[in-house]
Amino acid sequence: QKEVEQDPGPLSVPEGAIVSLNCTYSNSAFQYFMWYRQYSRKGPELLMYTYSSGNKEDGRFTAQVDKSSKYISLFIRDSQPSDSATYLCAMIPYNQGGKLIFGQGTELSVKP
Amino acid sequence: DGGITQSPKYLFRKEGQNVTLSCEQNLNHDAMYWYRQDPGQGLRLIYYSQIVNDFQKGDIAEGYSVSREKKESFPLTVTSAQKNPTAFYLCASSTIPPWGAAGELFFGEGSRLTVL
Numbered sequence: 717q718k719e720v721e722q723d724p725g726p727l728s729v730p731e732g733a734i735v736s737l738n739c740t741y742s743n744s745a746f747q748y749f750m751w752y753r754q755y756s757r758k759g760p761e762l763l764m765y766t767y768s769s770g771n772k773e774d775g776r777f778t779a780q781v782d783k784s785s786k787y788i789s790l791f792i793r794d795s796q797p798s799d800s801a802t803y804l805c806a807m808i809p810y811n812q813g814g815k816l817i818f819g820q821g822t823e824l825s826v827k828p
Numbered sequence: 829d830g831g832i833t834q835s836p837k838y839l840f841r842k843e844g845q846n847v848t849l850s851c852e853q854n855l856n857h858d859a860m861y862w863y864r865q866d867p868g869q870g871l872r873l874i875y876y877s878q879i880v881n882d883f884q885k886g887d888i889a890e891g892y893s894v895s896r897e898k899k900e901s902f903p904l905t906v907t908s909a910q911k912n913p914t915a916f917y918l919c920a921s922s923t924i925p926p927w928g929a930a931g932e933l934f935f936g937e938g939s940r941l942t943v944l
Contacts, residue, residue, distance in 0.1 A: 759935030
């Protein structure tokens with residue numbers, strides 16, 4: 717079993733839809749949680765990060781962490797074609813510095 | 829502009845050949861990383877380095893080698909011992925420790941290696 721599980725999709729939604737992307741994890745030592753966005757043939761870039769349970773909002777994006785269920789989510793409101801990308805969740809155990817553990821990535825396509 | 833430069837973008841190799849992928853950063857970051865990305869598998873850590881002249885194996889180091897002679901450079905050699913080298917390779921860097929940015933990695937644009 718992988719430490720971080722993420723549905724690879726692909727996920728296709730119409731423009732304006734609310735998108736929900738999810739990851740589950742098995743290691744309770746994970747303390748920092750991140751979402752990276754990767755456009756085709758490019759390197760990933762950090763979208764959001766959080767280190768506590770609850771919600772964190774940034775514009776149309778909301779990151780949610782539920783440590784008791786070992787479950788994190790990224791919500792995208794009013795999705796746009798420019799949001800079409802692969803979204804990777806990533807986590808850091810508290811005792812392993814910058815060694816991120818990535819999920820498999822979910823490929824999202826937003827259709828105009 | 830500060831960033832990470834990987835070269836070449838595309839590389840073809842015959843079986844049995846070693847190839848070296850270049851990674852240079854001008855962000856003044858102490859830590860550098862090499863990840864491999866395969867379809868449906870996310871990013872897997874090959875090697876990482878937190879300081880010049882020191883590096884550690886990641887989860888899939890077999891068949892790869894690295895060096896860190898300069899802070900700004902972290903080349904990766906894919907040796908003939910790597911059984912399935914065809915993949916997308918990503919280099920990244922970060923500050924040490926990354927707590928201030930909660931582990932933000934800055935990635936290059938990747939190098940796609942194909943073995944013929």
